[in-house]
Amino acid sequence: MTASRVLVLNSGSSSVKYQLLDMADGSRLATGLVERIGEETSRLKHTDLVSGATRERTAPIADHGAALKSVAEELALDGRGLDSPELAAIGHRVVHGGQTFTRPTVIDDAVLAEIERLVPLAPLHNPANLTGIRTAQALRPDLPQVAVFDTAFHTTMPESAARYAIDVATADEHSIRRYGFHGTSHAYVSRATAELLGRAPEEVNVIVLHLGNGASASAVRAGRCVDTSMGLTPLEGLVMGTRSGDLDPAVIFHLARVGGMSTDDVDTLLNKRSGLIGLCGDNDMREIRRRIDAGDGAAELAFEIYVHRLRKYVGAYYAVLGKVDAVAFTAGVGENAAEVRAAALAGLEGMGLAVDPALNAVRGDGARLISPAGSRVAVAVVPTDEELEIARQAYALVGN
């Protein structure tokens, strides 16, 4: 029997999301989520996507080891346990691969040590990712475990885009440069956009707008990322659900010197209390739209600031690429919020960019064009699928 299944694990600090996929046909066999690990109110929700059965448990799950054991039990109940000979690999989402990891990598001790060395660059995420990997290794020491890095797709950025204009020695001493995130999504969506156009990825230039709670834009030339909006951390770039995105760095000195805020206070302000939630108290675009419809001025201004920044990045990446074949919207907001798509590109007909109101209003699950027929630049909605991309990359690597 050929092993064709891949378990994809996305381990956060107090949660594990997982999917089991069959790479023989790309189908999804199971999906689930363990939340609130380490609390009394831990919850596991598992769905067998073949039978459609869903099971939930709410019992304390002490740590990631216990969480993964519970996941293994659920998969075994479906008849697809972790001991199955059909399991080819476990693919792990790892947030930060620094400059070291430019592609998916089979995990060994040296790889683990390097992910650990990169912890200062992603102090919340990499430790959780490492815990997930070590736990999975303990359960199936014989199975290839593959790390797929959020930063890898962006390692093709030229130095002109990746370097900040600060003292070079200081930057290098502290590994300060633009790494970018959401790379797995940008890779998947840029390729799927080329597919939608019926062209090879090497033949097209795409601006990808990944608009979830976190949000980032990327400029992809001939399948390779040449610029992206997130930087050393995911704080830079677009206005997000709770993050400010771009601002004058002197705001931070001002808050410290004049506002008396500590580094941690400013970190929390900019990452958790800024962006849409900071501007209007809500970070869910659906709620913001409801409030705008009810005549709420703060919600309207938040929406306008969000869209203004987005439009600036579209213009910037248009200039970076020179020639653009498509703009692709993805993730929660990009896939669902027709108003954001329309507003971001309104008035850009001179750049060959337009959104057809009727096509934009159609709701659907698949990749679709929303630009008027004959547009110079295609505008598309392309649902992202990070789990499928991680599974594909892991499976390609283990050589089945």
Ligand code: ADP
């Ligand atoms: P993340 O993975 O970053 O948590 P998602 O890609 O799931 O985020 O996007 C979540 C966001 O998508 C929500 O905060 C909400 O603003 C937005 N969203 C989801 N569904 C809709 C919808 N139907 N209309 C508008 N916005 C939506």
